[in-house]
Amino acid sequence: MTAQTKKPGGWGAPVPKGLSGRNILPRTHAPLRTFMVAMAVMTYLAAVAIGGMFMTWRAIQIWKSGVVAEATVQILPLSEPEQNSGKAQKLPATDMNTRVQQAVRFLEKRPEVKSLRVLTDRENRALLQPWLGDVSIMQDVPLPRLIAIRLNPERKIDIAALDRALRAAVPGARLDAHGRWVRALSHMASTVFWLGLGILAAIIIAAVVLVVHAARAALESNRETIEVLHLVGARDSFIARQVQRLFLRAGFLAGMLGVAAAWLTFALLALLAPAEGIREGAWQLLFGAPEKIAYHYGAWLIIVLTATTISLLSARTAAMRILAEMFAEP
Helix, strand or coil, rough: CCCCCCCECCCCCCCCCCCHHHHCCCCHHHHHHHHHHHHHHHHHHHHHHHHHHHHHHHHHHHHHHHHEEEEEEEEEECCHHHHHHHHCCCCCCCCCCHHHHHHHHHHCCCCCCEEEEEHHHHHHHHHHHHHHHCCCCCCCCCCCEEEEEEEECCCCCCCCHHHHHHHHCCCCEEEEECCHHHHHHHHHHHHHHHHHHHHHHHHHHHHHHHHHHHHHHHHCCHHHHHHHHHHHCCHHHHHHHHHHHHHHHHHHHHHHHHHHHCCCCCHHHHHCCCCCHHHHHHHHHHHCCHHHHHHHHHHHHHHHHHHHHHHHHHHHHHHHHHHHHHCCCC
């Protein structure tokens, strides 16, 4: 009888017939169940984070489009130097209504302006009330008159040029295109995007650490079985392959459960959220136009595939390293 020679990573004898991952690590094994629950929670958080990112991004774009499409013209009370200027002398300097009507005529002729509305004095004072409280004490204080305009979205508009033309045509007129708010909304959208990416990166790192520890716990708790398999000829690669198959299945199921739970969460928000904006956003997220919902449904699919891939690769890498440590030559 010839002696068997040990080969790197295991013994050279054939692997017993019918041996599978279930013999090495049962699906009901505690570390595997713990891994599935933890991975499902992490994929749920990732799916909710992505859904929240899309909802926030959509809301910001709606707000931004509304802000960009509107502007405000202010007709300010004239200072003494302005009253003495040549253009102001052509008008009754103290007659605000005259300058308002002149601004209206100017704006109506401009192709950049789609529509306009002059706010009444009562509406002007109502805008100040949240900041000043009782505005009755300001009855004798001259306030700027406001004209709300809606810009023509079909034309490319040079706001600076329009403002210069308005100032030249109407003394004391100013055009406010809400550029500060547009920049703030753009900054908010960028912040939400990078914050979401940071959350997803943290979840991926945590998932890799989870798989490594779960694989180590599973192999250590079945050390005796693995040692017997080595004695009868199982290679490290064979054992690692069986383990990775179980973690592959567990990662895929956990990813599906997590994404399904996230879908149900947004469905509940669409039906029961107290704020109408949240209900509308969640409804559009799940049941909106196909060309719009395709992006986040695709992102949710990527979450499932990522969870499966992380489980597969991390489990195999961890298993091979742990097996090498178990059976390292003294």
